[in-house]
Amino acid sequence: MEDEQFRQLQRVVLKSPLLSALLHNWDKVALPDSWLVAGAIAQTVWNHTFGFPLAHGINDIDIVYFDALDHSEDAEVEHSARVQRTFSDLPVWIDVKNEARVHLWYEAKFGYPVKPYTSTTDAIATFPTTATAVGLCPRNGSLELCAPFGLSDLLDGVVRPNKTQIRREIYEKKVNRWLKVWPNLSVVGWD
Numbered sequence: 532m533e534d535e536q537f538r539q540l541q542r543v544v545l546k547s548p549l550l551s552a553l554l555h556n557w558d559k560v561a562l563p564d565s566w567l568v569a570g571a572i573a574q575t576v577w578n579h580t581f582g583f584p585l586a587h588g589i590n591d592i593d594i595v596y597f598d599a600l601d602h603s604e605d606a607e608v609e610h611s612a613r614v615q616r617t618f619s620d621l622p623v624w625i626d627v628k629n630e631a632r633v634h635l636w637y638e639a640k641f642g643y644p645v646k647p648y649t650s651t652t653d654a655i656a657t658f659p660t661t662a663t664a665v666g667l668c669p670r671n672g673s674l675e676l677c678a679p680f681g682l683s684d685l686l687d688g689v690v691r692p693n694k695t696q697i698r699r700e701i702y703e704k705k706v707n708r709w710l711k712v713w714p715n716l717s718v719v720g721w722d
Contacts, residue, residue: 539686540576544667544674546585547575547585547586547621548585548602549589549592550588557668559618560596560617562610562614563597563598565651565668566595566596566597566668568593568655568665569593569658570589571593572665573685574587574588576686577688577716580713584706589623590624591623591625593626594625595628595666596630598627598631603632606629607627608617610627611625611627627716630653631647632642632649634646634647634648641701641718646678651677656679657696659692659696659701661681662685664693665677665682666678680693690706691719
């Protein structure tokens, strides 16, 4: 079943003009341990599931990478600007983050510290919901998948909290925003 779910995910993602443009030109991202992740993948699947245009409600695309040798904010900003310039024809913001430096700013933004990640896939396992804890990376002519909670919730339109790192307020804020755009989502409460 997992292979069929992955094939289903690939079919949907590769139909998306936004995501396929990135994935087919991934060599231009040129960042270590880089992955297309989270919301844009989930939202593309939800759009397909609920019959919306594939780009409906997608405001940004997240690309994460892992560079333990350069934790500087300047390097992250430079990489982000370069990737945004490279894909400037896409009508959405591309957010580029070095997961190796998240622990340096997380507490100031969210009010509590997190442990340093050891890799991008380590970071993906902490994403706020099981449906958005997903990453895709083109490698050797095919797509590699990182989905620590599997693909069932994503493909079934289920939003379930991943309590590994986030708190209830963050989860509920995301859910409330998403329900306005995708009202047919099935939401699992925090408790």
